[in-house]
Amino acid sequence: MAAVQRVLESGWIGTGPECDRFEEELADHLGGVHVVCMNSCTAAIEVAVDRLDLPPGSRVGVPAWTHPATAVPAALSGATIVLLDVDRHTLQVAADSLAGAIDQGLNLLIPVHFAGRPVDHSVLDLARSAGVPIVEDAAHAFGASDADGPVAGRRSVAAAFSFHATKNLTTGEGGALATTDGELAAFAKVHRHHGLDEDAWSRQRSGRWSAGDIRRPGRKANLPDSLAAMGRVQLRSFASRQEHRRTLANQYRRHVSTIEGVSLVPGATGPGNADHLAVVVLDHGIDRDQIVGYLESAGIATGLHYTPLHHLSWFRDHATIGPTGLSVCDDLARRALTLPLHARLRTTDVDDVCEHLAIAIDLAGRR
Ligand SMILES: Cc1ncc(COP(=O)(O)O)c(C=O)c1O
Incomplete structure (x- = not known):
């Protein structure tokens, strides 16, 4: 409450310095990947899917055992959703179901680290070796790690975390995209803000009077400082x-x-x-x-x-x-x-x- 009050009294309650710091601290926590905060995990998945520019007629594999948010961004992009069965012991994408779908043609896989257990590398590697890009639905997986380190998009295009009220780390509503790809991170920073290359905080910081430019329409998916402040406190006691x-x-x-x-x-x-x-x-x-x-x-x-x-x-x-x-x-x-x-x-x-x-x-x- 003190952290949120500090932001409310600071004169800057939109997306600004708290969000920047939260991103730096998350990146540190996740072992040096790029982190871009969003207003939800769904938004992080949307941004990653937008970036992939899936061609018309694309097929996107998702486990049927998941929240609709895993599949909705790809559905809205016009792709065909291919529903995959799960392993009954992990409730995560079953290798045989994925292998069959890859044989029939997949343009993207969105696996879910269900209940916070990292998806087996053998499953991710099936897609990777077939050249199928992966966006990890890591809504449950902040704090999860495997042989590569913390789950953070190391074997994929990106991982999408949720900071929704019920999650292990929460900002009430919120999320983040983690990636090793600096260009994707730069895209996400612009894309989360309508595609504008200038936001209010960057204007304030630079003292420039500029409304910015849009080269590609984006989303409205930024995380306000009042919520980022909550996340920073949560991260300290995580x-x-x-x-x-x-x-x-x-x-x-x-x-x-x-x-x-x-x-x-x-x-x-x-x-x-x-x-x-x-x-x-x-x-x-x-x-x-x-x-x-x-x-x-x-x-x-x-x-x-x-x-x-x-x-x-x-x-x-x-x-x-x-x-x-x-x-x-x-x-x-x-x-x-x-x-x-x-x-x-x-x-x-x-x-x-x-x-x-x-x-x-x-x-x-x-x-
Ligand atoms: C597996 C899974 N993916 C995505 C989401 C969506 O998260 P958000 O509400 O942050 O968009 C949820 C939400 O609970 C979820 O459980």
Whole structure:
């Protein structure tokens, strides 16, 4: 609150010095890549997709198990969305589904680091070796790392992070594009601001009187300083909050593994997992509605990450289903459930959730 108040009192509440500093600090944190802040992860994906100038008739592969935001920017660009099935243990793009889609022709892949677990290099390398560009949907993956270091667009065109209210690092609404490509970063700085090569802060800083020029129309996707200030504070305490998340996630792993009828996904985790979500899959035959109802009556809110895209009207009518079908997504759509996982939870809360989950499954089994 003090950081936001400082910005409000500074006389500059638009995009300016706080955003610049937040970008520098994020770049440092991510190990020296270029970072351009946006007002959402969706905007970061849009900017990366715009930059690729996909030709008419392009096909863009996305996992069907994701938020619509992964696919909407490419859909709006006029591309055909090719929906890919996921691996049932990670809920991330399945290698066989991707390989089949590549054989049929793909112009872009947008994989999702679901729940903060980095997508396997073997999957990314399938696309890379076929010359298919990749834009990483890293909405869940700020704080995630793999053998290359922090997830930050090192094997792709760019990674798009979300700083939405529910994310591990939040500015309320916000996001960032991370890339090793300096030209893309320069494009993004202009493109996030209508395509104008001069914004209010650069005018103020230089003292020039100039309205700037547009060579290519862009988006309106800048992050205001009041929100960047929140992100800077969040970044300072990020390591300790991630440690707390890891403790909670491990508590879920230990406890859920003792409950019959349910398993946690992603099953395999590693030190680089950002532990963004606690998703469980119920065994066949357990009525999820009953479990949700019981937990709700005990004051425990649950969610669903996600309704697969082909179950949503527009995608059902307009997207293409990849060559291996979407049977894993269809199956998990009836059985997945997201349990509470957030910074204010205590390990005793996790125990409480798990105890109620065990009772709910027991009751559902007896009906
Ligand atoms: C996987 C995924 N991608 C993209 C987004 C969109 O993020 P934003 O709201 O920052 O645009 C979300 C939002 O929750 C998400 O879960």
